[in-house]
Amino acid sequence: MKVDWLIVGAGFTGSVLAERIASQLKQKVLLVEQRNHIGGNAYDYYDDQGVLVHQYGPHIFHTNAKYVWDYVAQFTEWRSYYHRVLAVVNGKPVPVPFNLNSLYALFPPNYADKLAQQLVEQYGFNVKVPILKIRESANGTDLKFLADYIYENIFHHYTFKQWGLKPEELAPSVTARVPIYVSRDDRYFQDEFQGLPKYGYTNLFRRLLNNKNIKVLLNTAYQEVIDEIQCQRVIFTGQIDEFFERMYGELPYRSLRFKSFYTEQEYKQPVATVNYPNEYAYTRITEFKHLTGQRVYGSAYIEEYPQPYKRDENIPYYPIPKEEYQALYKKYQAEIEKLKGRVLFAGRLADYQYYNMDQAVARALTLFQKVICKS
Numbered sequence: 417m418k419v420d421w422l423i424v425g426a427g428f429t430g431s432v433l434a435e436r437i438a439s440q441l442k443q444k445v446l447l448v449e450q451r452n453h454i455g456g457n458a459y460d461y462y463d464d465q466g467v468l469v470h471q472y473g474p475h476i477f478h479t480n481a482k483y484v485w486d487y488v489a490q491f492t493e494w495r496s497y498y499h500r501v502l503a504v505v506n507g508k509p510v511p512v513p514f515n516l517n518s519l520y521a522l523f524p525p526n527y528a529d530k531l532a533q534q535l536v537e538q539y540g541f542n543v544k545v546p547i548l549k550i551r552e553s554a555n556g557t558d559l560k561f562l563a564d565y566i567y568e569n570i571f572h573h574y575t576f577k578q579w580g581l582k583p584e585e586l587a588p589s590v591t592a593r594v595p596i597y598v599s600r601d602d603r604y605f606q607d608e609f610q611g612l613p614k615y616g617y618t619n620l621f622r623r624l625l626n627n628k629n630i631k632v633l634l635n636t637a638y639q640e641v642i643d644e645i646q647c648q649r650v651i652f653t654g655q656i657d658e659f660f661e662r663m664y665g666e667l668p669y670r671s672l673r674f675k676s677f678y679t680e681q682e683y684k685q686p687v688a689t690v691n692y693p694n695e696y697a698y699t700r701i702t703e704f705k706h707l708t709g710q711r712v713y714g715s716a717y718i719e720e721y722p723q724p725y726k727r728d729e730n731i732p733y734y735p736i737p738k739e740e741y742q743a744l745y746k747k748y749q750a751e752i753e754k755l756k757g758r759v760l761f762a763g764r765l766a767d768y769q770y771y772n773m774d775q776a777v778a779r780a781l782t783l784f785q786k787v788i789c790k791s
């Protein structure tokens with residue numbers, strides 16, 4: 417088979433690049449995907465009871481980049497949605513990211529007033545402070561107590577379950593994703609643009625890839641077909657260490673196991689996601705109807721059980737943000753230079769970066785404009 421481009425991986429990164437190349441450059445793309453569906457980890461489907469579920473965990477699109485939002489909006493209408501998360505702490509549901517409302521959910525009103533006042537005095541109002549920063553900087557007995565309390569009850573055990581590491585052993589950016597927010601705003605994200613594709617992610621991907629210049633080959637690892645395909649260039653969005661046959665050793669990833677449930681209740685829980693930092697082997701339970709707004713009998717939800725990643729056994733969902741692994745990634749990155757631009761690398765697995773969906777889209781759009789269009 418002869419094409420202009422071979423793209424490996426039909427997640428956001430590979431699919432956006434396929435769409436740009438096919439629609440703007442009018443060149444032929446073969447998109448090869450080893451799973452039996454498009455969409456990568458954003459894939460969703462209707463289960464046996466007719467509930468729209470996210471196979472690989474809850475996906476909420478959020479961004480401050482208008483160009484990313486506008487780009488994706490060409491392929492879908494949006495359902496406006498603000499994600500809200502509760503964490504169960506000592507049996508009480510507490511809004512997360514931890515904010516001023518969380519104080520009142522946990523402590524008697526007078527003490528919550530006092531802590532709120534001190535937080536505002538020390539950090540200002542409407543300010544986000546990562547937990548590791550608060551622990552270093554909290555002044556006075558009450559704020560020190562609060563910093564330790566939040567660390568212990570929200571972050572420490574959850575992070576250990578999720579990564580098998582303590583918060584301080586990871587890049588500070590990991591726990592900074594969910595900062596303490598000195599505010600009454602208890603949405604999980606504050607980005608300007610937030611929502612879910614009105615007809616689901618898979619529908620959005622179908623529309624992205626609906627171009628006569630794109631051919632999609634599912635159930636196929638690129639290694640199986642690479643010798644039969646003549647192409648000018650390759651874009652690889654899989655694991656970078658796999659591409660280079662792990663010549664410097666395996667890059668570590670973190671995996672998850674999802675356990676799915678169906679209930680005949682209208683709703684199982686009050687918000688889409690409830691975190692369990694301190695109990696159980698799972699980290700969180702997500703109920704999909706809250707996300708999708710679907711009106712259907714019964715409800716579906718999943719528990720997420722973090723796992724070590726084992727090659728050929730489970731899926732590498734997360735690169736592990738830790739300095740020594742970045743150093744190993746850099747060795748692979750140096751190998752890219754030697755390919756002289758014939759193979760381009762992008763995406764959560766190929767860049768070994770903890771991208772959100774909007775960052776994966778931004779990465780693909782930038783690669784297209786700055787590299788592909790100029791070469």
Ligand code: FAD
Pocket residue numbers: 424425426427428429430448449450451455456457458472473474475476477478636637638639653654655672733734762763764765771772773774776
């Ligand atoms: P992927 O989606 O991983 O796609 C890569 C594709 O390449 C995969 O389909 C894979 O099968 C394929 N592939 C790999 N190797 C090969 C090979 N050798 N041959 C053929 N195919 C191959 N982001 C948000 O913005 N909001 C959220 O709420 C959110 N929630 C998340 C929840 C969970 C549990 C997880 C794991 C991620 C979440 N994300 C979220 C992140 C989001 O999933 C990623 O940003 C996005 O999937 C990255 O897209 P990608 O194309 O780079 O990678």
Ligand code: UDP
Pocket residue numbers: 503512570571572574575578590591592593594691693
């Ligand atoms: N985190 C935590 N407790 C929580 C929520 C998050 O300790 O209740 C930490 C944990 O280390 C987690 C990180 O913050 O891995 C990022 O959380 P996020 O919800 O962004 O994770 P993702 O949705 O990417 O799994």
